[in-house]
Amino acid sequence: MAFQTEITKWYLHNKRDLPWRKTTDPYVIWLSEIILQQTRVEQGLPYFNRFLEAYPTVSDFANATEEQVLKLWQGLGYYSRGRNMLFTARQIQEKYKGIFPVKYDELILLKGVGDYTAAAISSFAADEVKPVVDGNVFRVLSRYFGIDTPINSTEGKKKFLALANELIIGEVPSLYNQAIMEFGAMQCKPKSPLCSICPLQADCFARRNNLVNVLPVKEKKLKKRTRYFNYFVCTNSDQILVKRRTAGDIWQELYDFPLLETPDQYHNIQEEFLSQVKSSFGNDCTIAPLEQKKHLLTHQTIYVQFFALDNYIINFNQNAEIKWVTFDEFDELPQPKVITNFMSSYSVN
DNA sequence: AAACCGGGGCA
DNA sequence: TGCCCAGGTTT
Incomplete structure (x- = not known):
């Protein structure tokens, strides 16, 4: 029929x-x-x-x-x-x-x-x-x-x-x-x-054909998340402060820098942002914007802003994943690409 | 072509 | 949580 x-x-x-x-x-x-x-x-x-x-x-x-x-x-x-x-x-x-x-x-x-x-x-x-x-x-x-x-x-x-x-x-x-x-x-x-x-x-x-659970096919409309990463770069003559990324997010077990993620992009250094930075790194700390990158992942768009950080206080007891390494040691550690790219341009300057 | 619009039921 | 529902409009 x-x-x-x-x-x-x-x-x-x-x-x-x-x-x-x-x-x-x-x-x-x-x-x-x-x-x-x-x-x-x-x-x-x-x-x-x-x-x-x-x-x-x-x-x-x-x-x-x-x-x-x-x-x-x-x-x-x-x-x-x-x-x-x-x-x-x-x-x-x-x-x-x-x-x-x-x-x-x-x-x-x-x-x-x-x-x-x-x-x-x-x-x-x-x-x-x-x-x-x-x-x-x-x-x-x-x-x-x-x-x-x-x-x-x-x-x-x-x-x-x-x-x-x-x-x-x-x-x-x-x-x-x-x-x-x-x-x-x-x-x-x-x-x-x-x-x-x-x-x-x-x-x-x-x-x-045992495809009842496959059909109909629907294109995945991957909803990209937009995120804003603010990285703080702390260096001395031959060392840099790095942070190991932990579970529950992208780049697990890779190394980047101390990070403040914000809900929006900070085009300039606003008061609210600055107070958050001071609460993490002490009231006397100063920051200066370095370069800015747009990093594209399959499911996320990340706007990355690097800052140079000075006169900071780091509580290593509370941030066990943060540590000092030499630049050469950092080269040997696994890093997200956006960090590697930053380091190569940073070392030139 | 992709974003946006909503509240609710169901596995 | 993710998917889907008697879809259509806007960008």
Whole structure:
């Protein structure tokens, strides 16, 4: 049996009873779709009911104030959705005479309505042949057809949309779109999907190839941390003060200098920064900025500022990892690259 | 292409 | 903790 037929059959037997499935009113469907963007059904449902009660028609919505809308929206997150809804409701009241559009090409122009939502409203309200491609659909198609193109890449979005466009041909758009999303939400779940009782398990690529926990693939958006390291360079004629880095951070067991990490960059030597330095190295200490470096790691961007430190007091008992070494000894110790680079330029001057 | 926008459920 | 949720807008 074809993929679409199985999905639809499964849906007719397993679908949840949800209020927005009982209407073809584009306003009501719009309300539900905006609320459900990046939001679980269980979380959005009470908001949907409250909004529909407060604003039974788009005209009622248009007459609301932003404060009223946001009060109703409170706790749901992504608050620009609420603001965009009011803007759109007023626009429809004024320019469309309160008649909510149902064509994809008109819906896509509305603020807060993207490709998914325009496809959803146009198919649910008027059976326009537009496939919904949401998180559920990405997952179902990726697993069943074995597509490993990252779903959050430009290429992936194009590929999945193209496939979805082929699959919806010959189907009843409203039924098929609801079905594939519900299937993804309840059966083909992100974690612990119900493969053993899945009607598609025999033909599912991921199931056959034991890739259910691999698909869909998502590109890692490595969130780079930005940090500000202030290093203090203490030297005498042939020695330098170094610090062994301990566990719990980058560069474990490598050697650098006494360090003050700050939440922001100190372009000049500010009072707050100076008082922190004095609390570590004594009230009489003086610092002079040396060079500044930007150090890039895979997961961190570190702005490194070196300072020359004088007239300092070091409590070696409290800082067992700090010690004096000769320059030659330091050369033999393992160092982060940013330190090695500094030393080579420092020794020239 | 990547950042940003949120609160909540779940392993 | 990290991932994901009926995504979309901005830079």
